[in-house]
Amino acid sequence: MPEGHTLHRLAGALDRAFAGTEPSVSSPQGRFADGAAVLDGTTVERSWAHGKLLFVDFAQGRTLYVHLGLIGKWFVLPVVPVGSEPPATGAVRLRVLSDEHVADLRGPMACQVVDEAEVDRLVRRQGPDPLQPVSELNDPEQAYASIRRSGKSVAELLMDQTVLAGVGNIYRCEVLWRHRLHPLRPGRSLKAASWQLVWDDLVRLMPYGVRTGTIITLDDVLEDTEAALQRGELPEVPREFAVYQRTGLPCLRCGATVRHKVVAGRNLFWCGNCQRRT
Incomplete structure (x- = not known):
């Protein structure tokens, strides 16, 4: 989807x-x-x-x-x-x-x-959309309130469109990796500061997807893309990710093995070492 x-x-x-x-x-x-x-x-x-x-x-x-x-x-x-x-x-x-x-x-x-x-x-009936301006009807605190009430995993909640609108499997895997958050931790354990980091990062990352048509989550690719856009160029963005679909390969940050598990019918990927914050 x-x-x-x-x-x-x-x-x-x-x-x-x-x-x-x-x-x-x-x-x-x-x-x-x-x-x-x-x-x-x-x-x-x-x-x-x-x-x-x-x-x-x-x-x-x-x-x-x-x-x-x-x-x-x-x-x-x-x-x-x-x-x-x-x-x-x-x-x-x-x-x-x-x-x-x-x-x-x-x-x-x-x-x-x-x-x-x-x-x-x-x-x-949808959650807030990171690509929409924050407003009374698009409030990230609404999403956090739903997450804090739930015993479901953070990974599952980020894919629930009634909690957070527009985020799919790639963004959820990558943004959790970017902030060293274990995807299987229960939502009720997620601190407000951690949620704010996730929301702010999605607000930063997703507009690049709108502009280029490609999901970008790696900082070096982001920098190259932004430089090209400022020059008025539409760059050809490589399809590269930190953990998504990299089962068994080394984590780009720490070198540990990227893990895989099916959660709520969707493939989940994370680093077994640097995503230990539970």
């Missing part, structure tokens, strides 16, 4: 392509025909994300809500030549088409037209 930075990046692409336009909206597959008819020809106001939820606001108080789930894909591409209509390939649940761009959605877990009240309900 895509992590939150992917949804924010996609929302940005949709916004640049369609905000302020009145695109045609259709369902080549037919499964979203009624919803598409409601949105067809209506002005797109903005696209945005909260965690792993994606929203496209249309005029007249209508919002398209999409959850990609495990297999959903949404591609935003230029129309060539301008004004033409590319053929729909595969099972396209939803197509948004303007003279200059086309966005085809395939295989989402959810694709619905909802009103403002439902948008509010969907967002409120």
Whole structure:
């Protein structure tokens, strides 16, 4: 399932392509025909994300809500030549088409037209999103309160979207390693200072994922990426991590063996030596 930075990046692409336009909206597959008819020809106001939820606001108080789930894909591409209509390939649940761009959605877990009240309900049942500004409705203290009440492992809680929105397996493994936190410690044992370090680090790291399309968690890669971005370049970021998918290999910090365990159905990776803070 895509992590939150992917949804924010996609929302940005949709916004640049369609905000302020009145695109045609259709369902080549037919499964979203009624919803598409409601949105067809209506002005797109903005696209945005909260965690792993994606929203496209249309005029007249209508919002398209999409959850990609495990297999959903949404591609935003230029129309060539301008004004033409590319053929729909595969099972396209939803197509948004303007003279200059086309966005085809395939295989989402959810694709619905909802009103403002439902948008509010969907967002409120999520935890805070590190990619959103802190506010009354996006408060990291809300996440910490949930963590402190729980006997579940910190690793499991960081993946619970009702606790913390947008964080997936890679970010949770890497950020716990960065702060030497044992992933299997119970949430109720996590100190406020440790939680603040985790939250602040996610706030720092995840925007790089939005800007580059790649998860970056190693400091040297972060430095090289930031230098390239300041030069106006979009760097090709290596897919390198400290512990994620490195079972049996040496920890990049201390050289001890990286361990692996399945927790709540997801693969967890951590260093057996320098992540001993329980």
